[in-house]
Amino acid sequence: MSATAAAVTGNGASGKGAISIRNVTKIYDPGGADVLALDDCSLEIASGEVCMIVGPSGCGKTTLLNAIAGFHSITEGQIDLDGEMLCGPGKELATQGADRVVVFQNGALFPWKTLAENVAYGPIVQGIMNKAEARDKAEALLAEAGLGGVADKYPGEVSSGMARRAEIVRALINDPKVLLLDEPYRAMDALTKSIMHESLLEVYDRTKVTIFFITHDLEEAIFLGDRVVVMTTRPARTKKIVDVKIDRPRDYRLLSSEEFRILVQETKEAVHEEAVKAFEAGERELA
Amino acid sequence: MSNQSVSGRPPSGLHYFLHKSRKALKTPMPYLAFIGIGIWLLSYFLLNEYWRVSPFYKVPGPVEVVTEWLNKDPIWGTSLFTQDYYINIWVSCRRIFIAFAIATGLGVPLGLFMGWSKKFKDYTFPILETLRPIPILAWVPLAIVMFAGFETPIIYLATLASFFVTALNTMLGVESIDESYFRAAGCLGSKKHHVFLNVVVPGALPFIFTGLQISIGVAWFSLVAAEMISGDFGLGYMIMDSFMVNKYTTMVMAMLTLGFVGWITSAMVRAAGNRMMQWRERALGQGGV
Ligand SMILES: Nc1ncnc2c1ncn2[C@@H]1O[C@H](COP(=O)(O)OP(=O)(O)OP(=O)(O)O)[C@@H](O)[C@H]1O
Numbered sequence: 001m002s003a004t005a006a007a008v009t010g011n012g013a014s015g016k017g018a019i020s021i022r023n024v025t026k027i028y029d030p031g032g033a034d035v036l037a038l039d040d041c042s043l044e045i046a047s048g049e050v051c052m053i054v055g056p057s058g059c060g061k062t063t064l065l066n067a068i069a070g071f072h073s074i075t076e077g078q079i080d081l082d083g084e085m086l087c088g089p090g091k092e093l094a095t096q097g098a099d100r101v102v103v104f105q106n107g108a109l110f111p112w113k114t115l116a117e118n119v120a121y122g123p124i125v126q127g128i129m130n131k132a133e134a135r136d137k138a139e140a141l142l143a144e145a146g147l148g149g150v151a152d153k154y155p156g157e158v159s160s161g162m163a164r165r166a167e168i169v170r171a172l173i174n175d176p177k178v179l180l181l182d183e184p185y186r187a188m189d190a191l192t193k194s195i196m197h198e199s200l201l202e203v204y205d206r207t208k209v210t211i212f213f214i215t216h217d218l219e220e221a222i223f224l225g226d227r228v229v230v231m232t233t234r235p236a237r238t239k240k241i242v243d244v245k246i247d248r249p250r251d252y253r254l255l256s257s258e259e260f261r262i263l264v265q266e267t268k269e270a271v272h273e274e275a276v277k278a279f280e281a282g283e284r285e286l287a
Numbered sequence: 288m289s290n291q292s293v294s295g296r297p298p299s300g301l302h303y304f305l306h307k308s309r310k311a312l313k314t315p316m317p318y319l320a321f322i323g324i325g326i327w328l329l330s331y332f333l334l335n336e337y338w339r340v341s342p343f344y345k346v347p348g349p350v351e352v353v354t355e356w357l358n359k360d361p362i363w364g365t366s367l368f369t370q371d372y373y374i375n376i377w378v379s380c381r382r383i384f385i386a387f388a389i390a391t392g393l394g395v396p397l398g399l400f401m402g403w404s405k406k407f408k409d410y411t412f413p414i415l416e417t418l419r420p421i422p423i424l425a426w427v428p429l430a431i432v433m434f435a436g437f438e439t440p441i442i443y444l445a446t447l448a449s450f451f452v453t454a455l456n457t458m459l460g461v462e463s464i465d466e467s468y469f470r471a472a473g474c475l476g477s478k479k480h481h482v483f484l485n486v487v488v489p490g491a492l493p494f495i496f497t498g499l500q501i502s503i504g505v506a507w508f509s510l511v512a513a514e515m516i517s518g519d520f521g522l523g524y525m526i527m528d529s530f531m532v533n534k535y536t537t538m539v540m541a542m543l544t545l546g547f548v549g550w551i552t553s554a555m556v557r558a559a560g561n562r563m564m565q566w567r568e569r570a571l572g573q574g575g576v
């Protein structure tokens with residue numbers, strides 16, 4: 001599976017950012033509420049792959065992302081990054097680090113820092129650059145992303161689309177191995193969303209960073225991804241993996257192609273099946 | 288203003304102040320305040336000196352007070368032209384400044400650490416919550432026993448009251464910070480002290496300044512209470528002293544002075560807050576161009 005993905009991207013130039021998730025189980029509040037969120041979940045993500053995660057609401061997608069990022073521990077199993085254990089037996093909580101930067105659903109640019117200060121933050125605290133260097137680099141990267149004019153604005157002063165793009169720049173300045181995105185474009189209108197997609201694809205084509213992207217939007221998943229992983233209803237495991245063998249660079253014309261439509265349909269069926277199960281399970285719990 | 292929009296940098300200093308003042312004068316706010324004060328003065332005058340309604344006529348009316356205030360040779364001995372008036376204002380202001388500075392200097396760091404470290408909070412919060420509900424007047428005898436003279440007990444009481452408010456609000460401020468900012472800081476490679484300086488402190492600032500505004504009010508309250516009970520100088524003492532010898536005009540004068548000075552100090556705290564949180568002002572579209 002991972003070999004296919006690498007072939008599709010034709011990448012490996014950077015040769016970093018391969019994630020291996022093996023038999024991961026996560027139980028929230030064991031002994032108490034005892035919520036089984038991930039059950040024996042396995043997934044291999046090749047370096048430089050755009051891996052899209054879809055699945056019914058509440059199935060455990062964010063749980064998986066949080067485990068990779070080191071926001072919370074796992075109960076069993078192991079997650080490796082480029083062959084090195086992030087978390088596993090004896091070390092249930094991964095150390096947070098700038099090799100795996102997260103872009104949050106509601107945006108988490110520091111509101112008290114300007115966009116340029118936000119972007120410059122990572123290299124400064126890691127001691128990679130001094131303030132002036134980081135600032136210059138930040139301004140250059142923001143300008144490259146079409147945000148040069150608003151570098152000195154605070155996040156509260158710019159549109160949500162600009163803020164989200166700046167957040168991705170803030171992640172990329174650290175040259176991460178993996179970019180972790182949790183429904184970053186959820187609350188956006190279709191037009192802003194399509195601009196976001198183009199901007200992300202442009203970034204990807206340039207950096208070939210591994211992308212772990214959670215979404216509910218199946219068209220978004222097919223349009224951006226090399227593979228789309230459909231998760232089962234809670235507890236989450238991988239139900240189906242849809243390979244998207246569409247050449248890059250991609251643009252919006254793809255959206256109206258037959259090939260695209262078929263892939264969306266295929267994914268939709270798998271997700272729908274799980275959503276129905278989730279709904280019925282919910283009914284049972286309520287009854 | 289134009290160069291500001293071109294560079295996009297935050298407006299600062301005098302420039303910013305003038306810009307804000309100009310904007311403020313374009314809103315109805317200052318005029319409404321003016322009208323409000325006018326209505327209040329008029330009713331005071333009518334009830335007190337014109338219709339002489341009971342019980343209002345028993346205290347000096349606005350005309351009488353203002354006349355005395357502006358009198359170069361005041362009947363009751365105190366006015367804008369006598370030195371003791373300024374000594375009392377100065378003494379109270381100095382005490383407030385010292386008390387507020389100590390309370391802020393101790394309360395803010397304590398609150399920050401309480402909000403930041405669960406363990407530290409577990410140690411300290413119960414103590415704070417036991418001492419805080421004790422009304423400040425209940426501390427007066429203790430303050431007199433502990434400290435000699437007038438100055439220290441009074442400052443002690445004002446500091447104490449102010450300190451509790453500041454520490455508590457600061458702690459709540461840290462707890463109000465969205466978890467995702469901590470996570471973002473973590474995955475950008477922050478060490479603990481970076482998180483403290485770049486997330487905890489700025490994230491708590493809005494609550495801290497709300498707390499400081501309340502705290503300076505509380506400091507004035509305690510100060511005046513303490514000065515009235517045991518004082519040698521100060522506005523609280525001036526009120527009590529003139530009351531004892533039936534100089535009601537002077538008493539009202541001191542009260543109004545207190546209101547005015549108190550308002551200025553809290554305006555100063557507010558201005559300091561706005562300066563330090565330009566990101567907030569600008570996000571709300573208030574400071575923008
Ligand atoms: N801290 C927690 N304690 C207990 N249960 C939790 C906790 N966090 C999440 N859960 C539960 O674990 C399950 C998976 O949550 P998760 O947030 O991973 O879902 P998700 O797939 O990201 O959902 P969504 O699509 O709605 O974002 C949910 O049923 C949720 O209620």
Ligand SMILES: [Mg+2]
Binds near residue numbers: 061062063182
């Ligand atoms: Mg989620």
